[in-house]
Amino acid sequence: MQQNSPRPGIYLVTDPPLSLATHAPERHFRSEAERHSAAIDLTTQLVETVVAAGVSTVQLRWKNVEARYFYDLSLAVSDVTAGTADLIINDRVDVYLAAREAGAQLAGVHIGQTDLHPSSVRKLIGQDAQIGWSVSQPAEIVEANRLADVIDSAGVGVLRATATKTDAPPPLGFDGIARLADELKVPTTAIGGIKTADIAHLAPSVHNIAVVSALVASPAPGQEAREMVRLFNHARQPGETFTANAQGA
Ligand SMILES: Cc1ncc(COP(=O)(O)OP(=O)(O)O)c(N)n1
Ligand SMILES: Cc1ncsc1CCOP(=O)(O)O
Numbered sequence: 001m002q003q004n005s006p007r008p009g010i011y012l013v014t015d016p017p018l019s020l021a022t023h024a025p026e027r028h029f030r031s032e033a034e035r036h037s038a039a040i041d042l043t044t045q046l047v048e049t050v051v052a053a054g055v056s057t058v059q060l061r062w063k064n065v066e067a068r069y070f071y072d073l074s075l076a077v078s079d080v081t082a083g084t085a086d087l088i089i090n091d092r093v094d095v096y097l098a099a100r101e102a103g104a105q106l107a108g109v110h111i112g113q114t115d116l117h118p119s120s121v122r123k124l125i126g127q128d129a130q131i132g133w134s135v136s137q138p139a140e141i142v143e144a145n146r147l148a149d150v151i152d153s154a155g156v157g158v159l160r161a162t163a164t165k166t167d168a169p170p171p172l173g174f175d176g177i178a179r180l181a182d183e184l185k186v187p188t189t190a191i192g193g194i195k196t197a198d199i200a201h202l203a204p205s206v207h208n209i210a211v212v213s214a215l216v217a218s219p220a221p222g223q224e225a226r227e228m229v230r231l232f233n234h235a236r237q238p239g240e241t242f243t244a245n246a247q248g249a
């Protein structure tokens with residue numbers, strides 16, 4: 001198995017347009033550059049807040065944006081996660097490589113079934129970076145287990161349908177996620193439609209739990225994140241605590 005262990009705990013996946021829609025719905029922008037710059041600032045503030053509350057992994061996900069803005073976001077967020085939480089880049093291996101070259105502290109990438117294949121990505125990013133791979137059905141579990149020497153974790157979902165990703169695979173429910181996690185040889189990240197009230201139920205069966213809207217669209221993301229981390233830790237073995245840069249196990 002790959003040796004780049006993902007941190008257990010609560011995992012934020014960003015959505016800069018949703019941050020803007022939530023926190024600056026009325027704001028007028030004179031240009032796309034100005035809109036993107038505001039989205040980067042809001043996302044960086046959100047990451048700082050939730051990492052201070054104990055979120056241990058952050059994935060930068062910004063669909064359909066020009067590479068330059070994604071790169072700028074990576075450098076800005078790296079400044080607030082460095083040495084504290086793992087920072088992962090979604091989809092864009094080119095952005096990962098460029099930001100890493102520029103000094104960003106990045107833990108790795110997350111790729112899906114239609115992104116570059118994990119074996120190609122491993123050759124590009126080297127042995128010391130994490131690769132997370134999305135899986136949602138039995139044939140993909142078989143392939144993920146065959147690639148257990150290449151990938152470091154599997155993103156398994158969705159728990160329930162979500163407006164954040166309308167092209168997501170059919171919902172698996174709690175039992176479906178637990179069954180796939182059990183069959184996987186690599187640590188599982190649960191994702192898709194997950195709310196704070198689901199954390200206690202999911203935590204015993206997976207390695208970490210990823211959320212987008214539950215934190216990005218929350219009016220009080222710090223409090224929400226703190227509660228998620230508390231529920232996650234409570235549901236795990238006594239003595240284990242999983243927060244940013246304070247793994248108890
Ligand atoms: C942790 C985690 N799991 C799954 C996904 C979904 O990835 P993918 O299937 O490539 O879809 P997009 O996120 O690219 O729309 C994820 N991002 N993170
Ligand atoms: C990126 C991603 N991959 C599968 S579902 C999803 C979005 C999850 O968003 P939310 O936590 O708001 O349901």
Ligand SMILES: [Mg+2]
Binds near residue numbers: 090
């Ligand atoms: Mg993808």
